[in-house]
Amino acid sequence: MKSIRTVQDLYDALGGELELEWNGDCADNPILDNSHNLQAPSPAGPLNLIRPNQIQIIGPPEQQHLLSGEPENYQRCLKQLFTHAPAALIYTDGLQPTVECKQRAQASKTALISTTRPDHLVISQLIERFSQSTGETLLVHGVFMEVLGKGVLLSGDPAIGKSELALALISRGHRLVADDATELYKTHSHTIMGRCPKVLQDFLEVRGLGLINIRAMFGNSAIKPDMRLHLIIDLVHFDDEKLKHLDRLEGSHSLRELLDVQIPQTSLPVAAGRNLAILVETAVRQHMLMVDGYSAARDFIQRQQEYINLRPDLGK
Numbered sequence: 001m002k003s004i005r006t007v008q009d010l011y012d013a014l015g016g017e018l019e020l021e022w023n024g025d026c027a028d029n030p031i032l033d034n035s036h037n038l039q040a041p042s043p044a045g046p047l048n049l050i051r052p053n054q055i056q057i058i059g060p061p062e063q064q065h066l067l068s069g070e071p072e073n074y075q076r077c078l079k080q081l082f083t084h085a086p087a088a089l090i091y092t093d094g095l096q097p098t099v100e101c102k103q104r105a106q107a108s109k110t111a112l113i114s115t116t117r118p119d120h121l122v123i124s125q126l127i128e129r130f131s132q133s134t135g136e137t138l139l140v141h142g143v144f145m146e147v148l149g150k151g152v153l154l155s156g157d158p159a160i161g162k163s164e165l166a167l168a169l170i171s172r173g174h175r176l177v178a179d180d181a182t183e184l185y186k187t188h189s190h191t192i193m194g195r196c197p198k199v200l201q202d203f204l205e206v207r208g209l210g211l212i213n214i215r216a217m218f219g220n221s222a223i224k225p226d227m228r229l230h231l232i233i234d235l236v237h238f239d240d241e242k243l244k245h246l247d248r249l250e251g252s253h254s255l256r257e258l259l260d261v262q263i264p265q266t267s268l269p270v271a272a273g274r275n276l277a278i279l280v281e282t283a284v285r286q287h288m289l290m291v292d293g294y295s296a297a298r299d300f301i302q303r304q305q306e307y308i309n310l311r312p313d314l315g316k
Helices: 006-014 059-066 071-083 099-108 118-129 162-173 215-219 240-244 276-291 297-308
Strands: 045-048 056-057 088-091 110-115 133-141 141-145 148-155 175-178 181-187 192-195 203-206 210-213 226-237 251-259 261-270
Touching: 006 118, 056 059, 056 141, 056 215, 071 099, 099 110, 099 261, 118 133, 133 148, 133 251, 141 203, 141 276, 148 162, 148 192, 148 297, 162 175, 162 203, 162 215, 162 276, 175 181, 181 210, 181 240, 210 215, 215 261, 226 276
Parallel strands: 045 056, 056 088, 088 110, 148 226, 226 261
Antiparallel strands: 133 181, 141 148, 141 175, 181 192, 192 226, 203 210, 251 261
16 A cells, blocks of 8 residues: 655545545645654644644634634634645535635645545544554564553563553553553554554563453453554663763653654663652653653753842852
8 A cells, every 4th residue: 555645645545535626736745754743643633723734624613713703813823824834735525715725825835625525534534544554563572551641662671660560550540552562563644553462462461470461450441452652661770870870850861763763762760669650650741741842951941040140149
């Protein structure tokens, strides 16, 4: 199955099925690589001015929202929409773009596509198409969890405590995807998804307790069949020397490449007395803030500098 990398590829793949009408403009616009946007599981979705999709779907609710209120509000929305230069706008339910929208689309080189098919059908078809595997898979050692709605791979040396940590997280309401062996695959939207090999589904091995059937013990809600990978948390043994060189403001963050996609990674020191379940939850929350552009370290440094500027004598 051919990957969808441009507007032309999208039209070739789904034009007939979705009855798309398009004049061929901006055919080379890329719409595949959204790996920089860690919050978007697919390049396509309903109109979103805050976290813009590369393919913005405009159905009756979105059109009504855009056109409601004063004309100035519509112009502001259009400006915000095209500032992000989406690859394409798809108008559903027989809707057509306004003259102002056409002008801005032409200026920003955005493809305008329309269809008589309903918005929910177009969205579901696009998301399904972009979620399909490209055939590239990778089996990695680690426990894959859904934590606070994010896919988290717990990696680290054997016997470091990954399964015990997973059990603690499950007890706190999070969900297991895979234990020990996680099958990763890349989708057409350049995202990495993870699932459990069938023979291992539902089971978690805990040293001293043996195999545990998580579904039987905690119920169906404790299991997630697959999940997008957002973050890797690498559990590591840090000796005193390594701990001394650890950045106490920034922590230990890096990128790890899996199937040609860069995945954020946080290294978490393992030591007696540390509540790793709480630390993993905190690492996920920190990751979510960082995706939104917030850095506690940067905030602290700025606050400290402002305080020094108010008290010049402190800088001497």
